Amino acid sequence: MKPRLPKIIYNNKAKSILGEINKILDSKITTGIPIENLHSLIYSRAAAVLTLNKQKISTDTQVKNVPVTPAWHRRITNKIDSIRRDIGILTQNQSLNPSSSVTKKAKAILEREQSLENPTATEILDHLKQKLKAMAKKLRWYKESNTRRQHNSQFSRSERSFYKNLESEDHEIETLQENKVPTPEAMKTASVPEANRPPSAAELEFERVHLLYDGMDPMMKPRLPKIIYNNKAKSILGEINKILDSKITTGIPIENLHSLIYSRAAAVLTLNKQKISTDTQVKNVPVTPAWHRRITNKIDSIRRDIGILTQNQSLNPSSSVTKKAKAILEREQSLENPTATEILDHLKQKLKAMAKKLRWYKESNTRRQHNSQFSRSERSFYKNLESEDHEIETLQENKVPTPEAMKKFWESTWGNRVIHKNTRWLFDERTSTSNLQTMSRVGIMEESSEEQIPLV
Template sequence: MEMNFEYSLGKRSLPEGDRQGISGAGAGYDSMRDVGGRVLRRRAPVVQEATAPQQSGSQTTTSATAAESAAQESQPVLTQAGLPRRRIKWTVSMNESIMRIFYKVTNLGRETIGYRPRLHTAFCSEYPEIKVSQQRVADQYRVIIKNNLIPQPRLNAIKQEVQLDLMQQEGSNNEIRDNGQSEQEQIESEQPGVDDSNDQDTEIFGILITEMGRAYAEFDGTNPLERPPLPKLKSSRKLAVVLCQLNKQILPEYLAHSNCIEQLHTLIYCAAVATVRTLGVKMPTQKITENSVKPITPKWEKRLERRTAEIRRDIGRLTQFTRGITTRKVRKQAMEIMQRLHHHSHQDATNINEWQCLDTLKQKLSVYTQRLKRYKASSHRKHDNALFQRSEKAFYRKLSSEPQEKSKTVPTKDQVEEFWGKQFGSTAYYNKCAGWITDEEAKSHYCNPMQYRAYTKQEIVDIDQVIPTNNYKRFILKNLQQSDKCRYGCQDSETIQHVTGGCQAFAPTDYKERHDIAAKIIHQELAYKFKLIECKLQYYKYTPQCVLENDKYKLYWDRTVLTDQYIKQNRPDIIIVDKDAQKVTLIDVAIPNSNNLTYKHNEKVAKYRELEFQIKRQWKMKYVETIPIIMSSTGVIPRRLLENIKALELSENIYKIIQKGVLLATARIVRKFMGNAST
């Protein structure tokens, strides 16, 4: 199957004589068609009447007759060279010949400079009957590649055939050289202009001898580490000639007088210098060291340093405003900063005062400084790995040149025993009559002790059956027509456990409000203990602030911790920051059902592991721990609750206030849930 490619002149105009022949006598326009079949019209020159030479005895004026016009129209269209114009039909064999010739003249596509004359010459020798220009053959090659006129498997096969032919031709050339024909004689037999090539090689040889002598006189006996580096050279015929002359004619004379490895190294370096200078390549005048090259600061480092500088500037201005410096300039700058830092994060409420904005700035500063430190460590590690792969010697030299940290003095055995002996050997006492203990007892004197009564499991089950849930109606009252599913659309069975802590309709509102009651009690006790507030209120009247801070402590309420790396669980209920001890305590409250107490405790501890690591690294803290506060929705107290309250150094009786608030909230939830029985 043959593929045809039509070549047309398109909209190119014909010569004036051809245009007249096509138009005919008296025609106002000439016409021709392009590849798409569209008629192209151009204004044709008016046909002038031709005057014949006067004959003897008569004088006549002749003009183009209708027959002559018809004869002119029937003539073929001519090119500018006067040849009849025709379209070339490129067959598959012609296209394959073009690709085969291209691979031969370009050495399988490696030498594509100046290939068009050779491609045209070889094609014309193979197809002498086709008269085509050099540009047209090159265009046809590009059309074959662009339009995939030859499938890729066939192209690969043609390329392999050409490669085999080139290998065989190279082998035959090597045999000819082995039989005694020199390389110079072969070049003379294959290429014209041999005399010019010989003259050029002789000139290169003279320059190479001069440069070799000058380089040896310049670098003989010098320190190899102080010699300038050599530039990289591109492959060329001149370079091949220089290397051949250097290896066969010049270096053997110098190597005959070298008797040590140092002289051999100097000769190799001088030969390279002579090659570079002979080729006219510029050499650096001095050795380039690491100190002479100005390091390039990456864009990420510039961006992070700019951000940290801006944040430190805003922190300084806002700190002046919080300390009472209320000049017009300081106030204006503080207002602009507070307006810009209106939101701490998309999860938190808006910042309402300068202290909250200042905390947002400090957290952002810790994020960017940690990110800059991490990026620098990564970049330094990549640089060291690349240096090790390039030169292990340079890598170890760099390690030895870096300043080492001074080793700390290790205490002796007697010093350790003396220090810890004083700590464990002496008995510690505390003042049982301290003023703060008396104050706490005076504040709680009005609280009447509760009368405790032990309830059995059966009594709790009986109380459960009293509440008319859907589960109670179906399975206790045996009303089989009654569905046991939740009346608010949940797919779970409507039991008392589902009502108190498992309904999805009450999770974002009533359950959260009960959770916040327990958290508010803990937050107010901690704020009063750290002297962040002056007096305590009833827990249902207390509204915690998101940030409370003094010289020793900082207390967060339901505030997102900004971290360098993304962490999903980054918002515990309460965060305590002890500045002196460099300790952070994360407190998270949960009010689950009684059967989920142990699971919730373990979940809260594991939930904030990654956040603990990020806070310890960003805020430069020594200790970070998580303390869960877990109590069931029916007031059941696990053993770990009292241990966690002791770890927070709060009064043990605080669990009674938490229990009271949780039970009242649970009773309100049950009444609200069961009050819609009609729905």
């Protein structure tokens, strides 16, 4: 029944307190002390250290599942509170008679916020308001993203608990909406008879999908993908569920029930702007690994930069090419005062290194796949290996040219007579080298070779 003690905040003060309490504890512990008394002494030691360290001890004897605020939430809310405090100080400083402490704090804020060039107090105040708006938007986006992540994780663990929590959330929202005072528009809409109301988009989509797939063989219907769960999908799901409740009656045949549930799922996907494939079977599409996509994207980016720099070195580059090349030259400043040619050469070396890295990754991945396949089934491993060798041999057989093709290829290169240009510089070269003595021919005889090379 003793209160649960929190973790000690360890600092220099706590260290000295702990040393003093340990000395007191040593004098209290004797040989043959009962275990209950020993536990009581150790508990009293920990409680005394916490009290002297000015830490609160809760009176609860049980651990409560208190939701832990994420670090990103605390970080952003602290920034928002800081910006709000600065806005309040600057607004108060613009009043008629601000106090000296407010003026001093406002001066410190104005000196700190120097992101603009010679800003006024009004400009800094407006900048802080925009910053506050951006941080609030960022916090809202983080919350929605975290909620989606939690829902997806809960759905993958247990669909039953997911839908149960979803119903409780919907019930809480409905309770809040019931307690709210209705608006005149809502009262006006509520007064319209049900028969005179136009059908909603969800009702129309549900009817369209139901007419399309009702009576079709379940094995011939397209396979539906997993829903991308977000706030929009949640509201669509609520509307479609209400429509489905009105369609299901007691004693409905299992085929009609399956058709209604399928139409519900297809309608939710369509309204959530997700594509439904027309294929009825799942295809084993090879998924490109993340490392392959990452390296190929880098290679494409480097090739694009090389192309822009090469085009910029032409005679008449366009203004857009010059602008892009300037941005690349400013970005690639790994060398000291590099020229455009040096940066271009550096990018080419970088491209060569990335291509080598991709090739090494592919070979490593192939080895890993082969080892994994060999450990699972040697028979399938050797079977696939033979099929790969057969494919390589087939490709090599198809690549070997015929004698006729070889003759035709080399005839087009060497069979035609070439007329060289007789320009001025060729005549000058011949004239400048005409007085050079021609090297005499060297005759290598068999006897002289035997004299120089000893026989083994």
